[in-house]
Amino acid sequence: MASDKFSPSPSSSGLGAWLPALFMALLSVSLMAVDARFGLGPVIRAYTSELASPVWWLASRPKALLQGGIDAMNTNAALHERVTRLERERLRSDLALQRLIALQAENAELRVLLKVQTERAPGSRAVELVNVNPEPSLKRLVIGAGRRQNVRVGQVVIDAGGLVGQVSEVYPSSAVVIAITDADHAVPVMVARSGFRAILFGQGNDNRLSLANLTPSDDIKAGDVLLTSGLGGRFPPGIPVGVVKTFRQDPALTFLSAQVQPFARTGYGRHLLLLDAVPAAPAAAAAAPPAASAPATPKPAVAEAKP
Structure with a gap:
């Protein structure tokens, strides 16, 4: 197939x-x-x-x-x-x-x-600021020099601007300085231009001081520079303190008060100048009472104070 x-x-x-x-x-x-x-x-x-x-x-x-x-x-x-x-x-x-x-x-x-x-201050030495009182109204400074460094109560403290205050307490290695801005402090001052004298009070503020009980006839005006007058023997004369800024009328319309800006800058820096010479204490405040066996009149402290 x-x-x-x-x-x-x-x-x-x-x-x-x-x-x-x-x-x-x-x-x-x-x-x-x-x-x-x-x-x-x-x-x-x-x-x-x-x-x-x-x-x-x-x-x-x-x-x-x-x-x-x-x-x-x-x-x-x-x-x-x-x-x-x-x-x-x-x-x-x-x-x-x-x-x-x-x-x-x-x-x-x-x-x-x-x-x-x-x-301006050949008789002075530099000291270091080590502490500040935290209380706002108490302007107290602590310096790192005390009794061992021959620091004494009453020594004046300044800075590059002017008067800072004075030594109020002394310890072995430190001292307390009460600033002129303290609310309990007062400084005898004079107007550099006219010689007018007054008392400058602290206000508890680093940037403000006050001149109270001024009259319209007082020879002081805004812009005047205030210096220590030396009255009372507490502060040497001629130290710059502050400048007058403004005036304020008291409510009684009798006296004026002046606001003064201090030259010292206590809130700045770490070093101050301590004047070695202790100013003499006022005679009226430092006069000693007479002894019982010595009826002689007391000598003023000005004559006994060491420079």
């Missing part, structure tokens, strides 16, 4: 199997000949590489992304460490700068005090 399927002969099937191989061999030889003759190989390879570059790029992305993530983490850690180190260095630099500014301010203050000591 005849079959309806086609069965190729053995010879035809063998030649058909070799035709593709022969074609590829001929094509290869032809391309080699063309490449050797015209140099097309580099051009073809260049175009082929350009066409294949997206494939290479996609194939390399996972590794590149992984390495990029690792590098980014390492970079962030290094940057964080560097920022922390720089922050510490900045804080140290700021602290050193603040110390330098403080030293410069202290040196400037000491230079001014040295100039005042040389020109």
Whole structure:
């Protein structure tokens, strides 16, 4: 029985199997000949590489992304460490700068005090301010010199601007200074321009003093400079105290009061000048009573006070 399927002969099937191989061999030889003759190989390879570059790029992305993530983490850690180190260095630099500014301010203050000591108060010495009374109305200062440094009650304290106060209490290594701005302190003063004398009272305020019981006929006006008058023997004469700012009428319309701004800046600086000479105490206050066996009249303290 005849079959309806086609069965190729053995010879035809063998030649058909070799035709593709022969074609590829001929094509290869032809391309080699063309490449050797015209140099097309580099051009073809260049175009082929350009066409294949997206494939290479996609194939390399996972590794590149992984390495990029690792590098980014390492970079962030290094940057964080560097920022922390720089922050510490900045804080140290700021602290050193603040110390330098403080030293410069202290040196400037000491230079001014040295100039005042040389020109206006040769008999004085610099003392350090170590404490301030926290009570607002009590203007008491503590200096770092006391009985061991020959500090005595009544010694006058000044700064580069003018009168600060006087020593009221003395301890072995420190002393208390009552400032002229204390509410319980009073200073005999005189107007530098006219010579008018008055009593200047503290108000418990570092920036304000008061002249009370003034009359319209008193020769004093705004802008007048007040100096210590030397009356009473408590303060040496001629020390700058303050300047008159404004006047105020009392409610009784009888007297005037003047507001005075002190020259001394008790709220600033760390050093003051202590006058070595203790002013003589007032004769009326320091006179001693006569002894029972000696009816002689008492001598005033002015004659007995040591310079």
